[in-house]
Amino acid sequence: MIRSKTVFSVVLGLGLAASMTALPTAASAADHSTQQYTTSSYAGSAADQANSKAFFDAVMKVARAKKAANPNLAVVTVTYDASRAPSFASQIASSTQIWNSAVRNVQLRAGSGRGDFSYREGNDPRGSYASTDGHGRGYIFLDYRQNQQYNSVRVVAHETGHVLGLPDHYSGPCSELMSGGGPGPSCQNTQPNAQERARVNQLWANGISPFDKDAFRKVR
Numbered sequence: 001m002i003r004s005k006t007v008f009s010v011v012l013g014l015g016l017a018a019s020m021t022a023l024p025t026a027a028s029a030a031d032h033s034t035q036q037y038t039t040s041s042y043a044g045s046a047a048d049q050a051n052s053k054a055f056f057d058a059v060m061k062v063a064r065a066k067k068a069a070n071p072n073l074a075v076v077t078v079t080y081d082a083s084r085a086p087s088f089a090s091q092i093a094s095s096t097q098i099w100n101s102a103v104r105n106v107q108l109r110a111g112s113g114r115g116d117f118s119y120r121e122g123n124d125p126r127g128s129y130a131s132t133d134g135h136g137r138g139y140i141f142l143d144y145r146q147n148q149q150y151n152s153v154r155v156v157a158h159e160t161g162h163v164l165g166l167p168d169h170y171s172g173p174c175s176e177l178m179s180g181g182g183p184g185p186s187c188q189n190t191q192p193n194a195q196e197r198a199r200v201n202q203l204w205a206n207g208i209s210p211f212d213k214d215a216f217r218k219v220r
Contacts, residue, residue: 049167055117055130056165058138062116063106063208073207075104078163079111085119088142088156092119095156098190099164102197105204106164117163119156128155130162138163150181153190165203166196 063076082092096108117138127146132138140159147155158180172179174187177196181187192200 051129051131052162052167054132055138055162058132058136059117059163060208061136063204067207070207076106076204076207077109078106078117079109079115080163081113081115081118082110083118085121085142087121087144088119088147088152091142091147091152091156094153094190095160098153098157099160099192099200102192103164103200103204105201105206108160108163128159130159150185151188151190154188157190157192161192161196161200164200166192166199 059078063078066076067073080092080096082089085092093110096110100107114137117140119140119142121142121144123145124141124143126143128141128143130138130140140156140163142156142159154177158177161178166178168180169176169178170180170182172182174183174189175193177189177192179187
């Protein structure tokens with residue numbers, strides 16, 4: 001999640017690079033006219049890591065059901081519902097293409113109905129984040145103002161990285177997608193690096209590898 005200095009605590013998230021590639025609707029942006037945000041790096045917290053794990057766990061629960069129904073499944077398809085984030089349709093499509101080109105053992109697809117997880121949009125002083133809805137369903141929330149401050153495709157691709165099992169690593173360089181906003185708002189990288197791609201392929205090997213209880217350990 002991208003964070004601001006005025007925000008108290010956050011769910012899970014991303015800190016990202018400069019101005020977004022496509023602004024939300026004028027009405028959406030106007031909702032933020034009275035809010036002042038300043039960007040800052042974020043070190044993460046135990047609560048963030050717990051929420052990240054809960055999100056990944058919810059997605060993996062659905063994926064395991066697919067594997068059980070088809071034991072020979074080599075590649076898992078994870079579907080998403082983007083109907084509640086129409087302002088970010090382009091960024092979500094770009095994020096999907098980025099990840100589908102980067103990894104081979106899991107693929108993302110836009111689905112009809114609920115999907116395995118969903119995207120949502122709106123105003124939240126916590127910024128953008130991935131979490132669960134309390135009923136075992138994962139969702140990614142995309143904050144309007146945050147996506148104006150940072151590269152919006154990077155924001156979405158970063159948060160989608162949590163779907164695939166990657167924790168935040170805010171102290172990483174711009175070349176690391178999961179470093180989020182740590183490198184500062186000038187960072188424009190939207191691609192996972194070699195280590196991030198390898199980690200996702202490892203987690204989803206052979207249709208789904210055994211769940212890694214340390215998948216969301218705090219990275220230092």
